[in-house]
Amino acid sequence: MTQPGAAYTACVGDRLPDVRLLAPHGESVRLHARFAGKPLWLALAGGPGCEALPVPGGDDVDALVVAPSMPAPHGAWQAYSADPRWCALLPAGVVLQLDANLRVMALHDARHPLRVAASTPAPLPSAEQTAMCAPVLQIPDVLDRALCRRLIDHLLGPGEGGDPSMVLVLEQGAATPRLDAAVKMRRETFVRDAALEREVDAMLARRAVPEIARVFHFRVSRRDPLKLLAYPAGAGYFRAHRDNDTHDVAYRRFAVSINLNTGEYGGGEFRFPEFGGSPYAMRTGAALVFSCSLLHEVTPVDRGIRYALTTFFA
Numbered sequence: 001m002t003q004p005g006a007a008y009t010a011c012v013g014d015r016l017p018d019v020r021l022l023a024p025h026g027e028s029v030r031l032h033a034r035f036a037g038k039p040l041w042l043a044l045a046g047g048p049g050c051e052a053l054p055v056p057g058g059d060d061v062d063a064l065v066v067a068p069s070m071p072a073p074h075g076a077w078q079a080y081s082a083d084p085r086w087c088a089l090l091p092a093g094v095v096l097q098l099d100a101n102l103r104v105m106a107l108h109d110a111r112h113p114l115r116v117a118a119s120t121p122a123p124l125p126s127a128e129q130t131a132m133c134a135p136v137l138q139i140p141d142v143l144d145r146a147l148c149r150r151l152i153d154h155l156l157g158p159g160e161g162g163d164p165s166m167v168l169v170l171e172q173g174a175a176t177p178r179l180d181a182a183v184k185m186r187r188e189t190f191v192r193d194a195a196l197e198r199e200v201d202a203m204l205a206r207r208a209v210p211e212i213a214r215v216f217h218f219r220v221s222r223r224d225p226l227k228l229l230a231y232p233a234g235a236g237y238f239r240a241h242r243d244n245d246t247h248d249v250a251y252r253r254f255a256v257s258i259n260l261n262t263g264e265y266g267g268g269e270f271r272f273p274e275f276g277g278s279p280y281a282m283r284t285g286a287a288l289v290f291s292c293s294l295l296h297e298v299t300p301v302d303r304g305i306r307y308a309l310t311t312f313f314a
Contacts, residue, residue, distance in 0.1 A: 010089045015103040021080035035062055036295045037240045037273030040098040045071035047092035049110030053077050101274040132276030137215050137289040142207045148260040148285050152307045155228040162187030162230050184238040191226040200226055208287050224312040231268050236301035240273055243292035252292040252312040259284055265304030272296050
């Protein structure tokens with residue numbers, strides 16, 4: 001068996017490991033955070049044929065050219081520098097065709113750009129797309145309807161409807177909270193009533209924690225504060241992201257989301273782009289549990305207001 005960290009050259013079937021990419025203007029991004037969720041073309045700069053890379057096929061395909069030192073611009077291809085050890089995984093003179101989960105689907109000779117340009121596969125048939133299920137756990141009736149309504153009332157009453165949700169931006173070595181509509185729009189507040197929190201905790205311990213232990217073979221020993229969310233129509237969504245990809249939340253293992261008012265809004269479904277992109281919508285009081293490492297999004301709410309409770313287990 002190949003030992004972890006052993007050198008190899010990426011080939012069909014391999015999922016590329018994550019790496020930090022540095023853009024020409026200085027922005028630093030993670031491969032898995034920025035580019036998972038849709039098809040990707042990838043080439044190592046400097047190889048034969050890589051001086052004339054083809055235009056990516058379709059608007060829904062990203063294309064990257066990488067090198068240990070910053071490569072020259074390649075038209076529609078985005079240029080990044082990356083760790084030399086990671087770059088050594090990429091075969092020279094080859095365009096790697098990756099799926100939405102950043103797994104190598106095909107290798108194409110970069111010296112034949114027209115063949116590469118014609119190689120984008122047709123979309124998956126709907127039946128196959130639907131059959132590609134995300135590894136998530138749905139637990140019905142974790143909270144009853146009366147408790148869900150009391151949580152909504154708590155958000156609208158003592159919580160004053162919640163505060164605009166922020167993202168943390170790293171500025172001069174310090175994390176600064178900011179509004180960023182490119183990432184998410186919603187309102188949120190923590191549960192501030194100790195008795196209400198104990199009631200929710202009791203239901204999580206009784207109905208969710210044992211199922212997580214049974215299905216994922218994971219013993220929950222910690223949870224984040226309970227957070228109430230409001231996603232209003234026209235201003236409620238959360239773009240594709242992971243829940244544990246920064247140092248302050250790297251301890252998280254599982255996310256828990258509970259719908260509080262299913263049927264009173266439209267949209268607001270979960271999607272997991274790495275696993276087919278099918279929508280997931282739970283009934284009122286049901287919990288959706290998934291690994292914090294999974295790329296996921298909440299689609300825009302187009303009618304009413306979606307109310308939800310969320311927390312994270314470790």
